[in-house]
Amino acid sequence: MNFECKxxxxxxxxxxxxxxxxxxxxxxxxxxxxxxxxxxxxxFTRIEAGSFVSPKAIPALRDGDAVFNGIRxxxxxxxxxxxxxxxxxxxxxAANADELNLVMSSSQTHNRANMRMSCESSLTGxxxxxxxxxxxxxxxxxxxxxxxxxxxxxxxxxxxxxxVVSIARTYREMGIPGITLADTTGMANPRQVARLVSRVxxxxxxxxxTLHFHNTRGLGLVNVLAAYDAGARRFDAALGGxxxxxxxxxxxxxxxxxxxxxxxxxMGIPTGADLQxxxxxxxxxxxxxxxxxxxxxxxxxxxxxLHPAPDYVNTI
Numbered sequence: 001m002n003f004e005c006k007x008x009x010x011x012x013x014x015x016x017x018x019x020x021x022x023x024x025x026x027x028x029x030x031x032x033x034x035x036x037x038x039x040x041x042x043x044f045t046r047i048e049a050g051s052f053v054s055p056k057a058i059p060a061l062r063d064g065d066a067v068f069n070g071i072r073x074x075x076x077x078x079x080x081x082x083x084x085x086x087x088x089x090x091x092x093x094a095a096n097a098d099e100l101n102l103v104m105s106s107s108q109t110h111n112r113a114n115m116r117m118s119c120e121s122s123l124t125g126x127x128x129x130x131x132x133x134x135x136x137x138x139x140x141x142x143x144x145x146x147x148x149x150x151x152x153x154x155x156x157x158x159x160x161x162x163x164v165v166s167i168a169r170t171y172r173e174m175g176i177p178g179i180t181l182a183d184t185t186g187m188a189n190p191r192q193v194a195r196l197v198s199r200v201x202x203x204x205x206x207x208x209x210t211l212h213f214h215n216t217r218g219l220g221l222v223n224v225l226a227a228y229d230a231g232a233r234r235f236d237a238a239l240g241g242x243x244x245x246x247x248x249x250x251x252x253x254x255x256x257x258x259x260x261x262x263x264x265x266x267m268g269i270p271t272g273a274d275l276q277x278x279x280x281x282x283x284x285x286x287x288x289x290x291x292x293x294x295x296x297x298x299x300x301x302x303x304x305x306l307h308p309a310p311d312y313v314n315t316i
Contacts, residue, residue, distance in 0.1 A: 001229040010234040010269045012046040012210060013039050013257055016067070019242030019284040021051065021058050023292040029063045033070040035288070038281045040074040041240065043273040048101065049279040050237070051082035051090040068095035080144070085113065087189055089129045093141060100133070102126050102176070103146040106164050107153035109186070114148070123170065130175045145171040147214065150196065152166030152187030161196050168200050180236070183223065186216025186253070188227035212236040213255050214244070215294070220255035221263055228269075235260065239278065240293035256295035258282050262302060275302065293305045 016036050020027055036049050055062035080096035083089045089100055104122040105111035112117050133139055150164045168179050211227045215221045224235055241256035258278040264271045282298040
């Protein structure tokens with residue numbers, strides 16, 4: 001890896017959506033709004049603020065409309081909504097989402113478990129959403145589509161890289177400019193990441209590519225470095241390391257935003273995010289969700305947060 005690169009790394013904060021979707025304790029709408037408003041003040045340019053899915057599927061996010069309508073929108077922040085279909089897209093558009101994120105697994109088995117349909121049916125639905133957006137005069141909303149289980153599936157195992165590349169090309173051909181490669185259950189390794197990112201960047205610009213890693217097996221930040229070294233510049237992360245997939249057995253924990261920003265700060269890689277504000281906000285999460293969170297830097301402190309030496313040191 002080349003650790004001399006200092007190009008900016010863009011963090012897309014996903015705690016309000018991917019972080020909270022799996023929580024068993026209900027988080028009140030006003031608390032979600034307060035969390036998003038706090039994140040908007042931390043220097044991010046992109047926040048995935050919620051989803052517009054069936055409340056039966058993801059009850060923890062059933063208040064997406066109220067959340068989007070209640071947040072204080074920072075002028076330089078893109079507020080992203082996950083949508084599963086045209087109905088969800090219509091709701092998101094009515095709530096003035098800036099970007100719609102669609103999701104399909106590279107694995108047929110995972111897609112059937114997660115979306116209750118085949119990959120082919122998902123693509124048909126994506127086409128409907130694209131036509132909906134293209135039919136809006138002067139539409140300012142952008143589109144992104146995620147390739148879930150891009151680095152491995154908990155049901156099928158390793159995924160053929162050519163299939164992932166083919167799906168990314170299909171998204172682009174459909175008129176979806178933004179592409180996310182998601183390590184949905186934390187199965188990726190750095191060598192695999194570098195290889196697949198390099199291949200996808202032959203078809204997608206770095207400005208349009210996002211990487212979504214989980215820290216399920218402890219390789220989250222290492223995989224970020226591998227992807228960054230291969231040319232990726234935008235990464236999803238969740239405050240406190242919240243999150244996981246309700247339909248992915250054993251999956252838990254997105255990479256932690258403040259841990260990622262701390263690593264970048266220490267390496268001289270600019271992110272634009274305010275680490276101290278993130279740490280302060282992260283420390284409010286246990287009370288919000290009712291349990292401890294995986295993030296480390298909010299517990300350990302920054303390297304520059306020095307401790308006083310014991311009094312006896314001066315006597316030696």
